[in-house]
Amino acid sequence: MSAPLIECVPNISEGRDGALIDQIAEAVPAPGVALLDRTSDPDHHRTVLTFAGTPDAVEDAMMRVAGLALEHIDLEKHQGVHPRIGAVDVVPFVPLRGISLAACAERARAFARRYADRFSVPVYLYEASALRPERVNLPNIRRGGYEALKKSIAADPDRTPDYGPAILSGAGASVIGARSPLIAFNAFLDTADIVVARAIAKGLRASSGGLPYVRAIGVVVRGRAQVSINVIDFRRTSMYTIMRMLQTLASAYRAAIVETELIGLIPQAALLHAAAESLQLPPAAVSATLERRLGDATADYREVAFE
Secondary structure (H helix, E strand, C coil), X not given: CCCCEEEECCEECCCCCHHHHHHHHHCCCECCEEEEEEEEECCCCEEEEEEEECHHHHHHHHHHHHHHHHHHCCHHHCCCCCCCCECEEEEEXXXXXXXCHHXXXXXXXXXXXXXXXXXXXXXXXXXXXXXXXXXXXXXXXXXXXXXXXXHHXXXXXXXXXXXXXXXXXXXXXXXXXXXXXXXEEEEEEXXXXXXXXXXXXXXXXXXXXXXXXXXXXXXXXXXXEEEEEEECCCCCCCHHHHHHHHHHHHHHCCCCEEEEEEECCCCHHHHHHHHHHHCCCCHHHHHCCHHXXXXXXHCCCCCCCCC
16 A cells, blocks of 8 residues: 655745745755645745655655744745735645545644744644634634734734744744645736726635635736635636636726736646636546546556657
8 A cells, every 4th residue: 555645835935035945945855755846926925835745754844844934034024915924824734645634634733733842933723624613714814914913913812823822923923734735826917906906806706705715815916917816626616617707807897817827736637627618528528638548548647749
């Protein structure tokens, strides 16, 4: 029986210092864990790493990443368009193979306690690891950002961390837990008007009556309005559905989507289902690819290179 595999997708509040980002990313690879992707943005002032491997190796890698980030990042000097409460802002663990979400959630809780003890940083548990129902959703924990949390963490019982001290330093706090795969997806508009971006985001996100399993905010990045989106469950709300809604909302505000981008990685199934929907193919068509059928027959799922 093969060893369980999990993924970790830490969001680090540094998107401008290339040397530091390199140092943090280089701390990941080790026996049993591989760095799969890194994405940085100077306007969001944020870096997202994606690494995967055996649970112990992934957790050890995350400790190495956190040690560097917490040492060098000071939120008292940090300004970016993305909400954040910590230098190591969010640490999601995602079960990939051979481990359930419930088991991954238990591991994430144990990791969070060790993390808080080691670094003396307040930790909030979220998603499947949450101990309080109001902390399941990340935006509830992160509301008001670092600045609001700094004022309330010691005085407001609702802001008391699950682990670690109720005191905030420049390292901020960390949100840790286990969740299903999430797709971070941004859409750029043909305008620099943040009011338009925010209106589209409001119409798109579930919390304002938009699409279920979708979160969205409007920001300005590199002089262009952007709708920054988290797809919580692409199996319930597809990427095709989201894109159609984006286009409809943009048109209502006399804007257009000019390009999109991924932050981190996306499950292959999400792209295949979006392609099938756009072509009006039945859902079963996603398994009708040459590579899939060859892989099923030969156990080799590599892409076929056509000359």
